Amino acid sequence: MIEHYIELLPIALVGILAGIVSFFNEESQEQAQHRSSLKVALKSLLTSSFxxxxxxxxxxxxxxxxxxxxxxSAAIGFFGxxxxxxLAKELLAFKNGRSKGDTQ
Structure with missing residues (x-):
């Protein structure tokens, strides 16, 4: 039982790292924020890790x-x-040889 939880620790760490990168990526795009940076950073970390x-x-x-x-899981934690x-739809369309404007 404990092995399953130990297996999730590296995944949570990957989620925390994805949250950090995502936070700094969003912060560089939006310099003016009205809320506390620490609250936004914590929210981003917890959401990505979850x-x-x-x-x-x-x-x-x-x-x-x-x-x-x-x-x-890291891609979903980072991008949402x-x-x-x-992005997955675009990659599959690219793999199948269709452009973005093509419909099925």
Whole structure:
């Protein structure tokens, strides 16, 4: 039982790192913020870490390799759910040879 929780620690760390990078990326785009920077940073860290752990836990039900699960969960933790899904759609469309404006 404890092994499963220990397995999630590196995923939480990846989520925290994704949150830090995401926070600094957003902060550089939006210099003027009205709220406290510490609150926004903490929110970004916790949200990214939570998303990474949840997505990794869901993906552990599949037979994907470990690094694929970690990569997918880190991408969702960094970009957010909506942006990660739109990027995945664009990558699949690019792989299938369709451009962004093409419809099925």
């Amino acid at each position: 998303l990474c752990v949840i997505v990794y836990a869901v993906l552990s039900a599949t037979d994907l390799p470990y690094l694929a699960r970690v990569g997918i 759910v909506e942006k990660a899904i739109s």
